[in-house]
Amino acid sequence: xxxxxSVTPVTSVALDELDLAIVHAxxxxxxxxxxxxxxxxxxxxxxxxxxxxxxxxxxxxxxDGYLSPARADLAWAQVEIVVEGARLxxxxxxxxxxxxxxSLKHTSGTRDLLALVQAVDLDALAAYVxxxxxxxxxxxxxxLHVITDAPAEGAQWRLRALTAPQRERLRPVRPAAxxxxxxxxxxxxxxxxTLGADGRMPLTELARRVDSSVATTRRGLRRLVDSGRLxxxxxxxxxxxxxxxxxxYFGSVPAEHLxxxxxxxxxxxxxxxxxMTAGPYNLIVDxxxxxxxxxxxxxxxxxxxxxxxxxRISERTVVLRMHKHVGRVLDRRGHSVRxxxxxTWHAA
Numbered sequence: 554x555x556x557x558x559s560v561t562p563v564t565s566v567a568l569d570e571l572d573l574a575i576v577h578a579x580x581x582x583x584x585x586x587x588x589x590x591x592x593x594x595x596x597x598x599x600x601x602x603x604x605x606x607x608x609x610x611x612x613x614x615x616x617d618g619y620l621s622p623a624r625a626d627l628a629w630a631q632v633e634i635v636v637e638g639a640r641l642x643x644x645x646x647x648x649x650x651x652x653x654x655x656s657l658k659h660t661s662g663t664r665d666l667l668a669l670v671q672a673v674d675l676d677a678l679a680a681y682v683x684x685x686x687x688x689x690x691x692x693x694x695x696x697l698h699v700i701t702d703a704p705a706e707g708a709q710w711r712l713r714a715l716t717a718p719q720r721e722r723l724r725p726v727r728p729a730a731x732x733x734x735x736x737x738x739x740x741x742x743x744x745x746x747t748l749g750a751d752g753r754m755p756l757t758e759l760a761r762r763v764d765s766s767v768a769t770t771r772r773g774l775r776r777l778v779d780s781g782r783l784x785x786x787x788x789x790x791x792x793x794x795x796x797x798x799x800x801x802y803f804g805s806v807p808a809e810h811l812x813x814x815x816x817x818x819x820x821x822x823x824x825x826x827x828x829m830t831a832g833p834y835n836l837i838v839d840x841x842x843x844x845x846x847x848x849x850x851x852x853x854x855x856x857x858x859x860x861x862x863x864x865r866i867s868e869r870t871v872v873l874r875m876h877k878h879v880g881r882v883l884d885r886r887g888h889s890v891r892x893x894x895x896x897t898w899h900a901a
Contacts (some may be wrong), residue, residue: 580712585723629670636693792887801869848871
């Protein structure tokens with residue numbers, strides 16, 4: 554599938570307190586107007602827009618939209634991939650261009666790559682992993698962990714740049730998400746795929762891209778957001794966040810303690826992503842950390858605090874490089890280079 558958008562010219566960028574505040578504001582309300590953000594930060598909206606455009610042009614920050622693994626009508630899996638060592642870069646490059654590979658990490662430990670994969674259903678998921686992914690030249694073995702729930706996503710992670718009153722002014726008022734009553738409509742699919750490239754795309758441009766009226770597009774976007782099916786996220790190149798180390802824990806708890814464990818994990822400031830899976834582990838937990846030694850310190854903390862729930866960490870790994878993140882291809886510094894449309898329905 555052809556990648557969307559031209560290659561972003563990545564340049565060096567340094568962030569100050571205002572830049573971080575703008576990113577934090579968009580983490581809370583990704584499609585907020587510059588007028589609202591300026592009012593909250595007590596800064597001219599033109600200045601806010603200019604600052605954001607500089608970060609975005611450098612590939613340092615972005616807003617994207619994606620279908621939530623917890624609520625969308627898709628089948629999801631974490632897939633461990635073992636690769637012939639000399640072909641790692643080649644395999645990673647191939648998988649980055651795949652619409653169904655949502656995210657791709659190069660990790661330490663027993664697997665070389667860890668992929669987040671989506672498909673229209675379980676049959677398509679199995680077919681994709683066995684008939685496409687496992688046959689990519691250089692791939693030696695795969696192991697699939699079907700995701701049954703995603704109690705925490707990266708869209709919920711926040712910087713700590715705004716005050717409590719500022720955060721409250723930005724927090725949108727939305728109804729509590731309820732289980733979807735019907736499958737995704739074609740217009741909603743097109744909206745989700747299009748927002749993967751630019752979650753702040755103006756409504757008129759979004760309507761043009763999805764070939765619909767502004768009113769219909771507005772209603773479709775509202776349905777996606779209110780149902781919890783669509784997540785909008787403001788991303789920032791990880792080295793710029795102050796949390797440069799990414800670790801993944803593979804663990805298990807008795808099934809009767811899964812919900813309680815997930816609720817406890819959601820209180821962790823370091824938590825980025827948590828999936829419940831059917832496989833050798835029933836929890837895969839992504840965290841961002843300040844330093845490498847925190848990998849074991851946080852594991853010890855989790856074991857101590859959640860021991861009463863019988864949490865057992867079976868394996869831990871460090872992410873050496875994030876090749877792709879929610880459809881967005883990253884360079885070695887974690888900056889955005891381009892996007893690959895996550896059009897699972899029309900993937901070859």
